[in-house]
Amino acid sequence: MSMPFYVAPEQQMKDKADYARKGIARGRSAVVLQYEGGILMVADNMSRTLHKISELYDRIGFAAVGRYPEFENLRLMGVRFADVRGYQFDRRDVSGRQLANIYAQTLGTVFSESLKPWEVEIVVAEVGDTAAEDEIYRITFDGSIVDEQGFVAVGGSSEHVSTQLKDRFAADAPLSAALNAATHALAHENGEERELEAANLEVAILERSRQHRKFRRIHGSRLASLIEEGQRGTTGGASVSGDSGTGAGTGTGDEADE
Amino acid sequence: MFEGFEGGRMSAAFMSAGTSSFTEFLREVKPDLLPGQHLGSGGAATSAEHLTPDATTIVALTFPGGVLLAGDRRATQGNVIANRDMDKLYRTDEFSAVAIAGSAGIGIELAKLYQVELEHYEKLEGRSLSLEGKSNKLAQMVRGNLGMAMQGFVVIPLLVGFDENTEKGRVFSYDAVGGRYEEHRYYSVGSGSVYARGSIKKLYRDDLDETTAIKVALEALYDAADDDSATGGPDLHRKIFPLVDVITEDGHRRISTDEVARLATEVVEGRAVNPDGPRARLG
Numbered sequence: 366m367s368m369p370f371y372v373a374p375e376q377q378m379k380d381k382a383d384y385a386r387k388g389i390a391r392g393r394s395a396v397v398l399q400y401e402g403g404i405l406m407v408a409d410n411m412s413r414t415l416h417k418i419s420e421l422y423d424r425i426g427f428a429a430v431g432r433y434p435e436f437e438n439l440r441l442m443g444v445r446f447a448d449v450r451g452y453q454f455d456r457r458d459v460s461g462r463q464l465a466n467i468y469a470q471t472l473g474t475v476f477s478e479s480l481k482p483w484e485v486e487i488v489v490a491e492v493g494d495t496a497a498e499d500e501i502y503r504i505t506f507d508g509s510i511v512d513e514q515g516f517v518a519v520g521g522s523s524e525h526v527s528t529q530l531k532d533r534f535a536a537d538a539p540l541s542a543a544l545n546a547a548t549h550a551l552a553h554e555n556g557e558e559r560e561l562e563a564a565n566l567e568v569a570i571l572e573r574s575r576q577h578r579k580f581r582r583i584h585g586s587r588l589a590s591l592i593e594e595g596q597r598g599t600t601g602g603a604s605v606s607g608d609s610g611t612g613a614g615t616g617t618g619d620e621a622d623e
Numbered sequence: 624m625f626e627g628f629e630g631g632r633m634s635a636a637f638m639s640a641g642t643s644s645f646t647e648f649l650r651e652v653k654p655d656l657l658p659g660q661h662l663g664s665g666g667a668a669t670s671a672e673h674l675t676p677d678a679t680t681i682v683a684l685t686f687p688g689g690v691l692l693a694g695d696r697r698a699t700q701g702n703v704i705a706n707r708d709m710d711k712l713y714r715t716d717e718f719s720a721v722a723i724a725g726s727a728g729i730g731i732e733l734a735k736l737y738q739v740e741l742e743h744y745e746k747l748e749g750r751s752l753s754l755e756g757k758s759n760k761l762a763q764m765v766r767g768n769l770g771m772a773m774q775g776f777v778v779i780p781l782l783v784g785f786d787e788n789t790e791k792g793r794v795f796s797y798d799a800v801g802g803r804y805e806e807h808r809y810y811s812v813g814s815g816s817v818y819a820r821g822s823i824k825k826l827y828r829d830d831l832d833e834t835t836a837i838k839v840a841l842e843a844l845y846d847a848a849d850d851d852s853a854t855g856g857p858d859l860h861r862k863i864f865p866l867v868d869v870i871t872e873d874g875h876r877r878i879s880t881d882e883v884a885r886l887a888t889e890v891v892e893g894r895a896v897n898p899d900g901p902r903a904r905l906g
Contacts, residue, residue: 420746442637444746448645452739453656471633577714578742 385506388484390521398516400543410567420580422447431485461491465502473508492571545595645743658732675728676705680815689871690792693840697855719784724813726776766801815847815854822846825903857887
């Protein structure tokens with residue numbers, strides 16, 4: 366009977382972390398940021414059906430990068446958890462913090478107990494009644510949880526993307542400007558400069574003024590026109606919310622227009 | 624910290640590919656939350672109907688480009704009015720709504736579960752059920768209540784929805800064993816439904832616009848309240864008016880209280896002149 370080699374726990378953890386980081390770095394990044402009407406989520410995603418961004422509950426969205434089957438499992442878990450809780454108590458009793466916590470615990474357990482850590486990094490965002498009540502949590506592969514302010518990038522080169530995003534981010538920017546900042550940051554991932562088209566982007570918003578469920582995907586012609594508007598650096602045009610919503614009108618999106 | 628969350632893991636069911644049905648999932652992880660789990664079969668011989676009030680009349684009618692659902696506000700328990708301002712209409716998703724008649728306690732739970740069921744499917748699958756699928760799902764849930772119905776807790780839902788494929792409003796009715804019937808143009812359920820249906824029959828036109836359709840529904844509810852003691856009419860003094868939901872291609876919308884109040888007041892005033900309501904023309 367062969368004895369396994371002794372590996373120091375520190376080394377074991379380090380190896381697992383390196384493995385997970387490498388796996389995550391293979392994929393593209395995603396960003397989540399506040400804009401004047403709520404929270405914007407953008408991912409670089411070629412597929413139209415295998416989503417990186419989804420709805421968890423009325424006010425809560427989910428964005429993930431890394432291995433699809435692994436974060437899809439987490440997404441299912443979150444939806445089920447939220448629906449059971451909302452059914453058992455009330456819809457208001459489901460919060461982003463709870464979901465972020467169960468994700469952190471789950472990822473932490475997987476990281477320390479199983480041989481292979483999950484190569485995922487996720488964001489749970491909850492839109493509040495006011496911008497000050499918005500919550501954005503980033504949860505990493507080892508179960509660490511960070512309460513982010515304003516914006517967050519996840520993915521292999523998230524530091525690079527966040528630096529790019531920081532320069533252009535403004536919490537009260539109109540949607541087109543916020544989208545422009547996000548795509549700019551994603552396009553400069555890994556120091557390269559790429560052209561991101563509507564077809565490569567997965568975009569969704571948690572719209573504060575919307576009734577019932579606040580999550581809405583943006584695609585097709587509406588996305589294309591938003592991108593164009595953002596690139597022109599148009600200011601003040603807040604007529605971007607297609608249906609409902611009173612989209613507060615006169616934003617001065619100068620910050621994004623350097 | 625969270626129930627079902629032991630040893631730092633959710634129970635396996637939460638993560639399995641499993642089902643996209645919320646009811647089936649709940650049966651696996653928390654069966655005690657499902658409607659009708661606690662009532663068992665005890666005392667089936669004696670009537671248990673007095674345990675929950677009855678929700679009364681609901682009407683639904685289609686009009687070009689949409690469908691409308693309206694309900695009175697009364698719940699009764701025997702000869703007692705149990706509730707004057709009950710809400711029997713449930714927005715189940717963007718393009719459908721359900722209303723309940725019969726045992727209120729059971730019906731409310733059924734509607735709530737159905738609502739989560741549709742949303743749960745939509746979130747897990749990334750697309751919503753077809754209207755046919757939604758109507759069949761509700762049939763299964765009503766059938767699941769059969770044991771309770773045998774004990775006297777009968778719930779009769781009425782489902783309306785806007786079919787995005789055909790761009791038409793549709794109405795589905797059910798019986799206590801879960802039989803599903805598609806109704807054309809209009810339908811009504813509940814204790815006052817006989818009178819309400821008779822009333823709509825005489826007032827319905829194929830080219831109703833939304834406002835006139837609401838008026839027809841309010842006339843029908845008035846007629847139901849006129850002849851059925853369990854149905855409540857518009858209460859001008861307490862400012863309690865029927866509730867009206869409209870579903871069109873723009874989605875679900877509850878008509879504002881002010882708008883319903885205005886139309887209901889017109890109906891009541893019309894009856895002051897002509898107590899039996901508008902006359903259908905002959906010939």
